[in-house]
Structures are given as structure tokens and as C-alpha cells.
Amino acid sequence: VSSGYSVAVVGATGAVGGEFLRLFEERGFPVDSLRLLASERSVGKKLPYKGRELTVEEATPESFGGVDFAFFSAGASRSKLLVPEALKAGAYVIDNSSAFRMDPDVALVVPEVNGNLINPERKLYAVPNCTAIILLVAVNPLRKLGTIERLIVSTYQSASGGGAAMMRELEGQTKAALDVSSGHERNTAFPPYAFNLFSHNTPINEHGYNDEEWKVIGETRKILSMPALRVNVTCVRVPVLRAHSESVTVEFAGPAPTDAEIRAALQGAPGVTIVDDRINNRFPTPADASGQGDVLVGRIRQDVSNDHAVSMFIAGDQLLKGAALNAVQIAERIVEVCRTSKSGHALTATS
Numbered sequence: 001v002s003s004g005y006s007v008a009v010v011g012a013t014g015a016v017g018g019e020f021l022r023l024f025e026e027r028g029f030p031v032d033s034l035r036l037l038a039s040e041r042s043v044g045k046k047l048p049y050k051g052r053e054l055t056v057e058e059a060t061p062e063s064f065g066g067v068d069f070a071f072f073s074a075g076a077s078r079s080k081l082l083v084p085e086a087l088k089a090g091a092y093v094i095d096n097s098s099a100f101r102m103d104p105d106v107a108l109v110v111p112e113v114n115g116n117l118i119n120p121e122r123k124l125y126a127v128p129n130c131t132a133i134i135l136l137v138a139v140n141p142l143r144k145l146g147t148i149e150r151l152i153v154s155t156y157q158s159a160s161g162g163g164a165a166m167m168r169e170l171e172g173q174t175k176a177a178l179d180v181s182s183g184h185e186r187n188t189a190f191p192p193y194a195f196n197l198f199s200h201n202t203p204i205n206e207h208g209y210n211d212e213e214w215k216v217i218g219e220t221r222k223i224l225s226m227p228a229l230r231v232n233v234t235c236v237r238v239p240v241l242r243a244h245s246e247s248v249t250v251e252f253a254g255p256a257p258t259d260a261e262i263r264a265a266l267q268g269a270p271g272v273t274i275v276d277d278r279i280n281n282r283f284p285t286p287a288d289a290s291g292q293g294d295v296l297v298g299r300i301r302q303d304v305s306n307d308h309a310v311s312m313f314i315a316g317d318q319l320l321k322g323a324a325l326n327a328v329q330i331a332e333r334i335v336e337v338c339r340t341s342k343s344g345h346a347l348t349a350t351s
């Protein structure tokens with residue numbers, strides 16, 4: 001007897017895709033059948049799921065017949081092409097790419113922040129940029145302490161943000177830096193990565209901001225429904241394999257809340273773990289954030305240069321909360337609202 005949904009993962013062989021399989025299992029997402037989709041390069045590849053080996057198929061417009069939930073993590077161009085097909089087939093679509101994020105008709109959702117946008121009638125959900133999600137999980141709880149006027153953010157972004165290939169590149173370059181005989185040939189598309197850092201490797205616009213920074217600014221405003229919020233972001237890649245860190249200054253319209261008030265607002269906030277041990281100098285690190293669903297928040301302090309502002313340092317696993325976990329949480333909420341929906345919505349697990 002089956003008791004779940006037909007699920008498809010587009011980009012199943014990627015850095016984000018792999019996390020979906022673990023999360024479905026870990027969180028008990030009600031999967032009845034699972035279709036793993038990727039490019040034609042991966043056809044026939046086997047991926048482990050619940051002690052079985054599932055075979056990867058090519059993602060095509062015909063891949064979505066009978067699918068209830070389609071999770072997309074295969075880049076914006078794939079999403080633009082295949083998301084409409086999945087919607088036509090009647091699936092709920094949760095898209096990790098940037099393809100539809102800024103479309104005014106598409107909900108851009110971090111469940112802890114604007115989960116109220118999830119309802120059974122809405123079939124397409126965009127998962128925000130990973131840096132924006134991690135930022136907003138930490139910043140949103142502070143909104144009850146006063147009107148936020150401005151955010152100033154500097155990021156320390158890991159290789160996994162650039163996908164599986166960038167993780168392999170950092171590993172290869174690090175080995176080659178320590179042992180030239182390793183034979184690794186450096187990818188020259190971005191500056192040397194081992195024992196170095198560089199401005200985020202996305203194109204720069206006419207304002208001098210790179211794509212990643214521009215996404216964080218636009219998406220933050222959309223998610224918070226604060227179109228005029230002042231946001232300044234500098235995005236940098238650091239030689240960390242997994243999990244992004246961010247230095248964040250939050251400026252309020254009036255005098256800043258105290259450190260104790262900030263801690264109280266963050267304590268118990270969904271998706272937040274405070275790591276702020278001044279005595280032992282223990283604060284959020286990407287190593288501690290890796291593999292965790294929560295965003296770690298610490299270095300909570302007054303901005304001594306501005307009595308309206310507070311500063312924090314945060315770290316979050318961008319493959320999880322910044323991508324796959326956020327997507328699965330959206331799907332879990334859809335399941336929940338469909339089950340409780342008075343209109344007895346059509347999405348019902350076969351049982």
C-alpha cells in the first residue's frame with residue numbers, strides 16, 4: 001500500500017540535488033515514487049535512496065506525468081524550459097534556480113519569514129538565493145524590535161555555492177598548492193582559489209555590483225515586502241568547502257535594541273541557533289554550520305559607530321537551508337495546508 005506522493009528531482013546528481021534525497025529520508029517526506037532527473041550525461045547513473053539504488057533519467061518535457069512535486073535544481077535555463085511542462089502536468093513546482101524569483105506573480109518563500117504565501121492554489125514557488133535565505137532567517141526575528149531601515153552585509157561564501165564542480169576545483173587546487181605533482185590543472189575562469197579569496201565570480205552590472213549581490217538586494221526587498229529597504233552587500237568567495245558566513249549590520253529607524261533584546265528575539269526563533277560565547281571566543285563557523293538546518297547567529301553587539309545599529313556574524317549551510325531544506329520545507333507546508341484545506345484540495349496521498 002502506498003502512502004505518499006510522486007516526486008521528481010531535476011538536477012538530482014548535483015550538489016543541491018544530493019541533499020534532497022537525504023532530506024526526504026531524514027524528514028520522512030511522504031515520497032511514494034521518486035524520479036531522479038539530470039542531463040543526458042548522467043543517464044543510467046545510480047543514486048542511493050532508502051537502501052535502494054535509483055537510476056537517473058534524462059530530464060525532458062515528458063518527465064512529469066503523474067508527478068505531484070517537482071523540485072528543480074539544475075540552473076535557470078533548465079527551469080525556464082521545464083518548469084512550465086511540470087506545471088502543465090499538474091505538479092507543485094519548487095524551483096531553486098533564479099528563473100522565476102523576481103517574477104511578481106511568483107511567491108519567493110522562506111517559510112520562517114513569509115510562509116503565509118503558501119496555499120494550495122499556488123503551484124509554483126521560487127526558493128530565494130542562498131545568501132538571502134541565510135541572511136533573512138537571522139534578520140526577520142529582529143523586525144519585532146523596531147523598523148529596520150538598512151542592512152549592510154559582507155559575505156564569506158563557500159565553494160559548494162558554485163556546485164559540485166567548484167567543490168572539486170577547490171579540493172584539486174588545494175592539493176596542487178601543497179603538492180605540484182598532483183597534476184591538477186587550474187580552472188582559470190576565476191582567480192586562484194586555494195589559500196585565496198575573490199570577489200564573487202558572477203558578472204558585474206552597471207552599478208559595480210555582481211549578480212549575486214544584486215540578487216540579495218532585490219530578493220531581500222521582495223521577501224520582506226520592503227521595496228525601499230536600503231541594502232548594501234559585498235559577496236566574496238572564500239576557500240571553505242561548505243556553508244556560507246555573513247557579517248551583518250542591521251540599522252533601525254530609532255535607537256538600536258540592546259544586545260539582550262536581540263538575543264531574546266533570536267532565542268527560539270524558527271531556524272536560528274545562537275552561538276555567542278564571548279568568554280570562550282566561540283562564534284558561528286561554516287564548519288559548525290555544515291550539515292545543520294539552522295542558521296548560526298553570534299557576535300551579537302552594538303555598532304559603536306552608529307547608535308541605531310547592531311552587528312552579528314552568521315553562518316548557514318547553503319546547500320540545506322539555502323537550497324534543498326528550504327524547498328522541502330515549502331513542500332511540507334503545501335502538504336499540511338492541503339490536508340487542512342476546507343476546500344478539500346485535490347492533493348491527496350494515495351493510500
Ligand SMILES: NC(=O)c1ccc[n+]([C@@H]2O[C@H](COP(=O)([O-])OP(=O)(O)OC[C@H]3O[C@@H](n4cnc5c(N)ncnc54)[C@H](OP(=O)(O)O)[C@@H]3O)[C@@H](O)[C@H]2O)c1
Nearest residue numbers: 011013014015016038039042073074075097161163164323
Ligand atoms: N549550490 C548552492 O549552494 C545553491 C544554492 C541555492 C540554489 N542553487 C541553485 O541550484 C541549482 C543547482 O546548483 P548545484 O550547486 O547543485 O549545481 P551542480 O552541482 O553543478 O549540479 C547541477 C545539476 O543540474 C543538472 N543539469 C545540468 N545541465 C542539465 C541539463 N541540460 N538538463 C538536465 N539537468 C542538467 C546536472 O546534471 P548532470 O550531473 O547530468 O550534469 C546536475 O544534476 C542552480 O540553479 C543553482 O543556482 C544552488
